[in-house]
Amino acid sequence: GQSLEQPSEVTAVEGAIVQINCTYQTSGFYGLSWYQQHDGGAPTFLSYNGLDGLEETGRFSSFLSRSDSYGYLLLQELQMKDSASYFCAVTKSSGTYKYIFGTGTRLKVLA
Amino acid sequence: SAVISQKPSRDICQRGTSLTIQCQVDSQVTMMFWYRQQPGQSLTLIATANQGSEATYESGFVIDKFPISRPNLTFSTLTVSNMSPEDSSIYLCSVEGQGAFFGQGTRLTVV
Numbered sequence: 001g002q003s004l005e006q007p008s009e010v011t012a013v014e015g016a017i018v019q020i021n022c023t024y025q026t027s028g029f030y031g032l033s034w035y036q037q038h039d040g041g042a043p044t045f046l047s048y049n050g051l052d053g054l055e056e057t058g059r060f061s062s063f064l065s066r067s068d069s070y071g072y073l074l075l076q077e078l079q080m081k082d083s084a085s086y087f088c089a090v091t092k093s094s095g096t097y098k099y100i101f102g103t104g105t106r107l108k109v110l111a
Numbered sequence: 112s113a114v115i116s117q118k119p120s121r122d123i124c125q126r127g128t129s130l131t132i133q134c135q136v137d138s139q140v141t142m143m144f145w146y147r148q149q150p151g152q153s154l155t156l157i158a159t160a161n162q163g164s165e166a167t168y169e170s171g172f173v174i175d176k177f178p179i180s181r182p183n184l185t186f187s188t189l190t191v192s193n194m195s196p197e198d199s200s201i202y203l204c205s206v207e208g209q210g211a212f213f214g215q216g217t218r219l220t221v222v
Contacts, residue, residue, distance in 0.1 A: 033209075033210035033211065034210075035210070035211070041215075042203060042213040042214065042215050042216045043154065043203075043211075043213050044213070045112070045208070045209070045210035045211065045212060046210075047210075048209045048210045087153060087154065089154075089210070089211065091210075096142060096159060096161070096167070097142065097207060098142075098144065098156060098159050099144065099156070099205070099207075099210075099211045100156060101146075101153045101154040101155075101156075102153060103153050104152075104153045
């Protein structure tokens with residue numbers, strides 16, 4: 001089978017740094033990506049890790065360790081607009097590619 | 112990233128009827144994906160649609176309930192057939208990029 005686990009909820013204050021973890025178990029792992037979804041909106045792509053290590057995109061960074069089947073999304077200088085749900089997703093390769101999503105983490109940013 | 116247009120954006124349907132959701136992409140893509148997102152939940156992959164071949168369905172989803180068409184490299188439809196209230200959900204089409212990119216979704220309510 002396959003599973004992607006995330007904390008269900010994280011709360012932090014404006015200006016803080018927060019880390020959202022994702023642990024996965026799957027065959028055919030190809031990469032890990034992260035998405036943000038505001039209430040009523042569609043998921044939007046944030047970051048992708050195909051190799052081990054850290055990828056930085058502005059205030060957001062994402063990390064992958066294939067050997068640990070683990071990744072995280074790091075959000076710095078939190079803003080109120082960062083309040084949203086965040087999903088990790090595994091890219092699986094078994095002939096064709098497909099994206100399997102994690103359980104999701106609801107981030108609340110407090111003033 | 113591709114621009115994905117999905118319609119209708121929302122609908123309220125009677126049980127026992129069917130609804131066809133359309134997804135148009137502004138560039139040619141090999142694979143298109145259809146997801147379901149139930150309220151407060153993560154995204155569940157329904158099927159992968161490649162042009163010129165039958166869609167590949169994930170466990171728990173069958174063609175009779177969710178027939179998919181993929182007539183060309185920029186367009187796909189998903190039909191939700193013989194609907195029941197349990198089909199009330201957001202349905203999202205997606206295409207592959209460095210990550211997954213989504214249309215704005217179809218919010219379906221079955222009464």
